[in-house]
Amino acid sequence: MTLAPSTFEPFSETHWKSLRYFNLYRFALASLLFFSALLYPAALPIAASGQGAQYLALAGVYLASTAVAVLMAYRYRQHATMQLTVSVLLDVLVMTLLIHAGGGLGSGLGSMLLVTLAGAGLVGQGRLVLFYAAMATLAVLFEHSYRALQDNFDAAGFFHAGLFSAGFFAVAVSARLLARRVIANEVLARQRGIDLNNQTVISQRVIEEMQDGVVVLRRDGRVRQSNPRARQLLGLDGGSEQLLTAYSPELAMAFVDWCRHGSDQAVLVRVPASGLQLRARFAATASSESDVLVFLEDMGRLQEQAQQLKLAALGRLTANIAHEIRNPLSAISHAGELLHEERRGEMHDRLLRIMHDNTRRLERIVSDVLELGRRDRIYPEAIDLREALPLLVEEYLAKEQLPAEVVRVDLSGVAVLDFDRAHFHQVLGN
Secondary structure, eight states, X not given: OOOOOSSOOOOOHHHHHHHHHHHHHHHHHHHHHHHHHHHOGGGOHHHHSTTHHHHHHHHHHHHHHHHHHHHHHHHOOSOHHXXXXXXXXXXXXXXXXXXXXXXXXXXXXXXXXXXXXXXHHHHOOTTHHHHHHHHHHHHHXXXXXXXXXXXXXXXXXXXXXXXXXXXHHHHHHHHHHHHHHHHHXXXXXXXHHHHHHHHHHHHHHHHHHOSSEEEEEOTTSEEXXXXXXXXXXXXXXXXXXXXXXXXXXXXXXXXXXXXXXXOOSOEEEEOTTTOOEEEEEEEEOOSTTOOEEEEEEEHHHHHHHHHHHHHHHHHHHHHHHHHHHHHHXXXXXXXXXXXXXXXXXXXXXXXXXXXXXXXXXXXHHHHHHHHHXXXXXXXXXXXXXXXXHHHHHHXXXXXXXXXXXXXXXXXXXXXXXXXXXXXHHHHHHO
C-alpha cells in the first residue's frame, strides 16, 4: 500500500480550503483551552494545580500561534506544506506537554492528537502523514519514558502508549487514503463538468447553425428553448415560456394529438404569420421534466431542394445523351467528307451539302448542351460593344448569307458590358 510519490504536487484550491479549516479547528481548540483556564480554572485540574501559570502561558502561546497560522493560510498562499508541518509539530509539542502536565495518557488528552493527525492526513501529501504520525509516536513514548524514570515503572502504561502510537499511524494513513479518494473524485467531477460544458457549447452551436428549426416544448405547450431558425419559421420573439398556440394553432393541436397517441409520423402545419407550410416531427426526451423536441422543416425549401436534385439529374442525363450522340455524329461527318471526294454530279453534291449542314447543326446543338453543364466556368470581362457587335454582325451575315440591311445596330446607350465573352457570342448567336 503506497500513499503517494515522494514529490509533492502544488496545492489546489481544495487543499488550501482544507488547510484553512484545519487551522480554524486548531484556533477554536486553543481558544477553548485558554479561556477555560482563564475564566474557569476550577474546571480544569491542571489549571487549578500549582502549574496553573505555566499552563495558562502555554495555552496563550498556542492560541497566538494558531491565530498566526489562520492568517497565513488566508493571506500567504505559499509554502503550504511547510505551514502544515509547522502547525502539526506545534500541536504535537503542545499536546505532549499538556498530557505530561495532566498526568499522562490516562488524562484523555491523547485523543486530541488523534484528531490533529486525522486532519493532517486529510490535508497533507505523500509520506508526510507518516512523518506526522512518527513524531506524535516519539513524543508520546518520550513523555511516558520520562514519567517512568521519575515515578515507578508501569508496563501497562507502555502498552497503553503503544496502542496510542498504533492508532496514530492508523488514523493518519486512513485519513490520507480517504483524502486521495475524495481528491480523485473531485478531479473526475471537475473534468466531467468541463467535458459536459464543452459538449453543451458544441451542441448549442450545431443547433444554432441547423437549417431546420428545433423547439423544446414543455408538456403544457410552452416553448422552453428554440434555435434561430425555429424563431424565424414560427415568428417567435425570443422570449421563454411562450405558448405555442399564440404562433401556430395547427402545430399546437398536432402537439396535443402527439401527446395522446405518440405517433412518429411527421405532420404538415401552416404558420399564420408567414404563411409557410412546415413539416413537424415530435420526439420525446429523457429529461427530468419530460420535455419534447419539435423539428421543423420548411416545405418550400424541401421542394426547392428536390427541384434542384431533379435538374441536376436531368443535366447529367442530357450530358450523357449528348456524348452518345457525338460519337455517331462524328462518324457520319467523316463519311460525308469521304463521299465529297468522289464528285458524282450536282445532285450528289447537293445531298452531301445537306448532310454536312445538318451534321454541323447537330454538332452545334450537342456543344450547346454540353456547355450548359459548365456554367461554373465563367470568366467575366469588359466587352466594348462598339467593337464586338459589328464583328459579330458581320460574322453572322456572312454565315447565313444575308444582306447587310437585315440587321441594324444602335449603340447610343451603354457601350461596355461586363460579361463572359464565350457566352456573349453564344447568346447573341442563338
